[in-house]
Amino acid sequence: MARLQIAVLFGGRSGEHEVSLRSAAAIITGLRAQEQFEVLPVGITRDGSWLYGGDPLQALASGKVPGDNVCVTVLPDPAKRGLYVLEGKEAGCIIPVDVVFPVLHGTFGEDGTVQGLLELARLPYVGAGVLGSAAGMDKVMMKAVLEQGGVPVGPYVWFKSIDWERDSSRIMMEVKTRLGYPCFVKPANLGSSVGISKVHIEDGLARAVALAARFDRKILVEKYLPGREIECSVLGNDEPRASVPGEIIPCNEFYDYRAKYIDDRSEILIPADLSSQLRKQVRELAVKTFVLMDCAGLGRVDFFVDDKENKVWVNEINTIPGFTSISMYPKMWEASGLPFEDLLANLVALALERFVDRERLETVYDPEA
Ligand SMILES: Nc1ncnc2c1ncn2[C@@H]1O[C@H](COP(=O)(O)OP(=O)(O)O)[C@@H](O)[C@H]1O
Ligand SMILES: [Mg+2]
Structure with a gap:
């Protein structure tokens, strides 16, 4: 039987470029x-050129091409489906591809942009489509959808940087009365804790907003939610299932970039030590979040759980979660009885399933028929 050609995309124009290289290394090894x-x-x-041939992982990691x-x-032309070679002896040739696996975190990859290109090209791909990716990336949009669907999210205020420039005192008042301190300030579209600050007193708000505004024109301020950081992996298309939940115990005041990738003192507990009632609630909410957000293939849903008050809030969904061999997403599946390589094979099968499903939809309408 012919082998399935899987194009693994990694790196990209994103603050999470390096993280993507690590995830891709694990995925490439697991597929190979x-x-x-x-x-x-x-x-x-980082400039957005797509490199193929030789060892592009090594090329990006070393910075030497x-x-x-x-x-x-x-190309956004289904007649030229595959990897289209732009230069060299093979310029103009098309390398056939059966499935694309975008292993891109953050902007220009996890946010629906690459997914849109792949839809136009009529190529099957792993993960959420355009809408699920874009809405999952924008924390403000995500909260609106989840609230509407009855999923508990914490109180928040959002505004554009221009609103802040015009009338910061009104926003400061709103933050004080609706959320209080401490609060969290975040760019709406980002990941890996980039641009996020915990603000303890009102005097610190302006600085945190200025930092967040460097990364996005949309800014989100959230009430501080006490409790444990619990995560849950979801896998599937129309009938998604949830893994056992896991817990992150950050080594810093919160799970910031340093705690995630630099300092290795953060702890991970899989499965998380939760009462059976909370465990059930987390798993059900993970699946509900995945469905409401119109996700496909994979997603990691992150929670805050206050086990003293028995409260659960959804913090966010990640449509392309970290995927190194020690990342939460694959680890939680492993603990649920699905080893790394089988998980990858499942994701490829789900990509093909979703593609066949979408190909069935009609794109021509004849009112006479
Ligand atoms: N409202 C909140 N209350 C308490 N901690 C928070 C809150 N929002 C974020 N955090 C902390 O900041 C981290 C990063 O925030 P998150 O919204 O998950 O951003 P990212 O998409 O960058 O991962 C969380 O893992 C948590 O440690
Ligand atoms: Mg997070």
């Missing part, structure tokens, strides 16, 4: 270990 897959690694530079890489792209 399986007979049925042939992996085509495609490294996207050796001569054995060529630039490729995906």
Whole structure:
């Protein structure tokens, strides 16, 4: 049987470029270990060029692009489906691809942009579509959808940086009366805790807003939610299922960039030590969040759980969660009886299933028929 050609996309124009390289290294190894897959690694530079051939992972990690890489792209023309070679002897050739696996965290990859290109190109891909990706990336949009669907989220205020410039005292008053201190200030669209501050007193708000405004024009301020940080992995398309929940115990005051990637003193507990009632609630809410957000394939839903008050809030969903061999998403599946390589094979199968489902939809309407 012919092997499935899987194009793995990684790197990209995102503050989470490095994290993506780590996730991709694990995914490429996991797919290569399986007979049925042939992996085509495609490294996207910080400038947005797509490198293929040679070892693009090594090229991006070292910052040196050796001569054995060529630039490729995906054209929004289904007749030219695959990796289209842009330069060199093979310029104009198309390398066939069966499934694309975007391992891109953050902007230009997890936010629906690459997904839109792949839809136009009519290529099957792993993970959420355009809407699920975009809405999952925008924390304000996500909260609106979840609130509407009856999923508990914490109180928040949001505004655009121009609103702050015009009338910061009105916003400061709103934050004080509706949320109080401490509160969290975040850019609406980002990940890996980039641009996020915990603000203890009113005097610190302006500085935190200025930091968040460097990364997004939309800014979110959230009430501080006490409790444990619990996460749950979801897998599937129309009938998604949830893994056992896990717990993060950050080594810093909150789970900031340093605690996530630099300092390795944060602890991970899988499964999380929760009462059976809370465990059930977390798993049900994880699936509900995934469905409401119109996700597909995979998603990691993150919670705050106050076990003294028996309260659970959804913090966020990540549509392309960290995916190194020690990341929460695959680890929680492993603890649920699904090993890393089988998880990857499942994700590829789900991508093909979703593609077939969408291909069934009609794009021509004849009112006479
Ligand atoms: N409202 C909140 N209350 C308490 N802690 C928070 C709150 N919001 C964020 N945090 C802390 O900040 C971390 C990063 O915030 P999060 O919204 O998950 O952003 P990111 O998308 O960058 O991961 C969380 O893991 C948590 O430690
Ligand atoms: Mg988070």
